[in-house]
Amino acid sequence: MKVTGYFHGILFKDNSIILRPSDSRDLIPIRKVFKSKKDREERSGLEILLRCEIDAPLQKRSIKELNTAWKLISIIYESMEHRRGTDEELYSLYEDLLTEYAEKTPCTLYPNRLRPVRLSEANTVQAATFIDGLIYHLCMLCDLKQDLQADVRMVIYEFEEWRGKQKEDFTATMTESKWRERAVYSEASGIGTDIDLHHMMGKGAHEILRNDPENWIALNRVEHDEFHNEGEEKFLQKYPHLKGRFEHIHKKAASLYEDKRNLG
Structure with a gap:
């Protein structure tokens, strides 16, 4: 298993490094990686080294986008199961929704295959595309109770306010027919x-x-x-x-x- 994401990192004088995920939900696959590592070490009697690449790029997507996406995923889960989901249940739903709504990119191992772009690696436009897909899913496929409808509307207001401040909009390359297909809410x-x-x-x-x-x-x-x-x-x-949307187009x-x- 491979985990790609953004981490807070500290290098100490004794050359030890501590990494902490910027998104706590990344801990779910990380725990699976370390459990697998421990099991393999116990079987083989050898230490399994982690392959890491440490870079310091500008963070491409905002914490606000992450919070928005996970709020929507929580609402989708609650509309399906009529209860709040655990972190593990929400992460499993996130994996399924990625397949459905995230932008696709060539797979590293198999370049002729496409894989969904995860939130942890997405740029601002890719993350906004995924969020728009989640809102579309809620409007078309979920039977929302009144309190959840209010939650969704609040997220839409926050998303549109944030969206108007971006230099590039995720709809910029859409055809009119594609836009009309996705425009299911005001x-x-x-x-x-x-x-x-x-x-x-x-x-x-x-x-x-x-x-x-x-x-x-x-x-x-x-x-x-x-x-x-x-x-x-x-x-x-x-x-x-x-x-912000109107100012942007002006x-x-x-x-x-x-x-x-x-x-x-």
Whole structure:
């Protein structure tokens, strides 16, 4: 078994090294690794050395993303089993959900095969893609009680607020058909009925952004009409967690128009 992740590390004067996982859930596979190591050492009478690679890159995904993903996994488990899951049960469900919703990358041992990208190694966009898959799963496949629905809506608000602060959005390369397939809940209220594709910057006045997925936002029919009737300012007063998304597309538009003027 191989464990890849981020660890807090300290090197002591006697050359000993202590590593502590940044995500406590990584302890589940780590314990399995060390149990296997101990069993093999007892059978062989020899010490089994660990193969480690120590690097110090910038951490690619945020603790906020980790917390969001595990909160959603906990809600999915509770909706299925009608009780809270243990760490081991949640980790097992996480493995299954990775297979279903995580971005895929070539396997090191078998390059012609694909494996899911785990949260511990994911970059910001990959982690956001997985979180979006979890929300999709909750909206489409889970029968949520009222208190769990409230929990999901709160996670959606927090996710959209965080998402608007990122330089790159996970929808950037989506086709419209793929986007519509995944847009099953309102990004304003979290309600999942009569979902429309809304252009944050109007497609008539801003043709340059008409087919840009980063300019698309999922709103239910009532919210869509509300935006067109009351305007962006009032809409964002009601749904302030979306301000970052709108600011992002305004900045992108300004940059695109500037580039167009320079080229013209």
